[in-house]
Amino acid sequence: MAATLPTTARRGLAARLPAFPWDALTGAKQRAAAHGDGLVDLSVGTPVDPTPASVQTALAAAADRPGYPTTVGTPALREALVDFAGRHRAAPDTLDVDGVLPTVGSKELVAHLPFQLGIGPGEIVAFPAIAYPTYDMGARFVGAEALPLDLAELASEGDAALPDPSAASRIRLLWLNSPSNPTGDVLDAEQMAAIVDWARAREIIVASDECYALLPWTVDEVPSVLDPRVNAGSLEGVLCAYSLSKQSNLAGYRAAFVAGDPALVGELLAVRKQAGMMLPGPVQEAMTVALGDDAAATGQRAIYRGRREVLEPALRAAGGTIHGSQAGLYLWTTFGEDAMATVDRLADLGILVAPGMFYGEGGGNFVRVALTATDERITAAARRLARP
Numbered sequence: 001m002a003a004t005l006p007t008t009a010r011r012g013l014a015a016r017l018p019a020f021p022w023d024a025l026t027g028a029k030q031r032a033a034a035h036g037d038g039l040v041d042l043s044v045g046t047p048v049d050p051t052p053a054s055v056q057t058a059l060a061a062a063a064d065r066p067g068y069p070t071t072v073g074t075p076a077l078r079e080a081l082v083d084f085a086g087r088h089r090a091a092p093d094t095l096d097v098d099g100v101l102p103t104v105g106s107k108e109l110v111a112h113l114p115f116q117l118g119i120g121p122g123e124i125v126a127f128p129a130i131a132y133p134t135y136d137m138g139a140r141f142v143g144a145e146a147l148p149l150d151l152a153e154l155a156s157e158g159d160a161a162l163p164d165p166s167a168a169s170r171i172r173l174l175w176l177n178s179p180s181n182p183t184g185d186v187l188d189a190e191q192m193a194a195i196v197d198w199a200r201a202r203e204i205i206v207a208s209d210e211c212y213a214l215l216p217w218t219v220d221e222v223p224s225v226l227d228p229r230v231n232a233g234s235l236e237g238v239l240c241a242y243s244l245s246k247q248s249n250l251a252g253y254r255a256a257f258v259a260g261d262p263a264l265v266g267e268l269l270a271v272r273k274q275a276g277m278m279l280p281g282p283v284q285e286a287m288t289v290a291l292g293d294d295a296a297a298t299g300q301r302a303i304y305r306g307r308r309e310v311l312e313p314a315l316r317a318a319g320g321t322i323h324g325s326q327a328g329l330y331l332w333t334t335f336g337e338d339a340m341a342t343v344d345r346l347a348d349l350g351i352l353v354a355p356g357m358f359y360g361e362g363g364g365n366f367v368r369v370a371l372t373a374t375d376e377r378i379t380a381a382a383r384r385l386a387r388p
Helices: 021-033 053-061 075-088 107-116 134-141 151-161 165-170 189-201 262-275 281-292 294-317 339-347 375-386
Strands: 100-104 124-128 145-149 171-177 205-209 238-243 255-260 321-323 330-334 366-370
Touching: 021 339, 053 281, 075 100, 075 255, 075 281, 100 107, 100 262, 107 134, 107 171, 107 238, 107 262, 124 134, 134 145, 145 151, 151 165, 151 189, 165 171, 171 189, 189 205, 255 262, 255 281, 294 321, 294 330, 294 375, 339 366
Parallel strands: 124 145, 124 171, 171 205, 205 238
Antiparallel strands: 100 255, 238 255, 321 330, 330 366
């Protein structure tokens, strides 16, 4: 007989969480999978291309690791993180190894950052109005209030962008996400600087999720919160979250990091050591190599560009309108109808996409279409869209 949770457990954290959104796609996925030419799954941004050979070799060479790894990371990894942040995220020379920390993927950092910063009930975690759901989950986990905001409006209007201007005094953490998941929108350096200035004046920590930053398409650059143009030459109160999952096909390695204000990074390190949040030793070695393998990342970007050049015109020809999508792995698309109607219609073609309401109320007429399928599957999707 299956064991049941005591009543007190059923009233715990899980009871306060919404249903896992992806479960709502089960029926559409089954219908799409029944297509005669097979499923084209464009719903989840999970890499399908090989992990770089250099990284696989480093992982294999580090396989014999009987001892515990450290939470702070190996000296070589920490130096590689500083170097990467300088080369690719415009971090200043003042960023050193005390301002970087490896994390077990970026999702766990997003979900647990409010807890690790000591945020709790009565306080607010703010994030983009259309966004990755885990920002909201991080607030819920600690009993804080979740506040979706229009970040472009916040950059230009300040307190006037808040539903209640008095809420600014309770915001402890503000998440930026540029390039956005799901919209692909990019904040420019001036907008980011305005937001950082606003937040600093109110002693709000700014955490910027920049996991898709090395995949720009229609913009010249994707600025970072680490850039002196954004932070006025000071890392105080700012954190950058970054992942190698997308640029280096390391989603299965859970290789990510946070960089920025050394005082804040030190707080995170102290908590994470107590909780045993350690990146596995072999993965630390592999991540060190991946951070320096720019050729692999550049090659992967070219692959995604090719897939985008096939899929984007096919969606437009089928009646879709693409918004944002300046960078990243998704085409934020509307067919002028309810998102689930689009999901169902495309499922009949064997194509699975994610409905926009997963990412906020403003996404109700959009679907997120991922570029993360093989060339053959992307071509199949384009062919089916041409002959609905």
